[in-house]
Amino acid sequence: MGDPFRGLVPFVHYFSARGFRPQRLQLPLVAVVFANQRDFLRYASRTGAKLLPGTLGYYSPMTNRILLYDLTAGRGEDERNWQVNAKTIIHEAAHQSAFNTGVHSRYAMPPRWVAEGLGTMFEARGVWDSRNHPSQHDRVNKYRMLAFKRYTASRRQKGALPPFVSSDRGFYSDADGAYAEAWALTFFLVETRPRQYMQYLQRTASLPNFSVYRSPERLQDFTEIFGSDFELLESHYVRFMNELN
Known part of the structure; x- marks a missing residue:
């Protein structure tokens, strides 16, 4: 049997380059x-x-x-x-x-937006094949970007970040909007705050096994790493997304 880790080289490279060393399979x-x-x-x-x-x-x-x-x-x-x-x-x-590989824990699930944000981010060729597609433009998931822009233009509410990061409810009430937001927020954080984002992943991956990650704890963990000024964060976030094409 060959090395089962070999097929994960792009995944491992992506995280290792940003200071998060995945575990071996x-x-x-x-x-x-x-x-x-x-x-x-x-x-x-x-x-x-x-x-x-x-x-x-x-x-x-x-x-x-x-x-x-x-x-x-x-x-x-x-x-x-x-x-x-x-x-x-x-x-x-x-x-x-x-x-x-320790980015998430199978025994204590991360917030849904964290898992889906990462999954949608890797759909872009520039993420899973950065060697041949190294620009930020290549890392943009065009489908999710357009979905987010439609979402913000039609029904996204101002001040949406606190309830989004602290609850999974949006994935059941508006799945299209939630997936778009998960990609957009993840991409924004990885591109502009990579060290903090990796720290946040480590936080969510180290939850006690079989624990329930309740909304107050989710919000506290997020604000401890990214700050509690959601109005400022959202203004940077929305401006960043508006400038993508």
């Missing part, structure tokens, strides 16, 4: 690809997975596996759906990698 990582959506949803239902509408794949901390289905249904010529397949694989592989 102990076992190979497993992905299960279903032939079609029907079989995928049937398996998810049978195992009790609670999926949001439109879910194309997910990482299961319980089984430590990625589960997804082939959107092309075996038709290799379906280029658009194959690109969606590829992004889904990268997104879920980022989750699996994070939960197996």
Whole structure:
């Protein structure tokens, strides 16, 4: 058997370059690809997975596996759906990698925005292939950026950050907006405050096993690292996002 860590080189490089040294894998990582959506949803239902509408794949901390289905249904010529397949694989592989290298803990879940922000960030080619795509422009997830701009133009409320970082509720009431916000906030913090962001990841990864991470503790941990002036932080954040293209 080869080195199971070798396939994680881009992931490891990304975090190591920013001062976070991921742990080595102990076992190979497993992905299960279903032939079609029907079989995928049937398996998810049978195992009790609670999926949001439109879910194309997910990482299961319980089984430590990625589960997804082939959107092309075996038709290799379906280029658009194959690109969606590829992004889904990268997104879920980022989750699996994070939960197996100490970036997240499988035994004390991080805030949903932290996990999904990281997964959506890795969808961009400049993140998972920075050697060949080194510019910030390459690191921007164009799809998520446009989704965030639509979200801010239509329904995002001023002062949205405190409830967002302290609760997962947005992912159930407005999944599109929550995923867009998770990417945007993560990208902003990584690009402008990388040392603090890595410190925050270490904080969320070191929660006591099987503990419940309640809203007051989430908010306290966030403000201890990024500061309590949410109005100032949000002004920097929104301006940063508005300047992306």
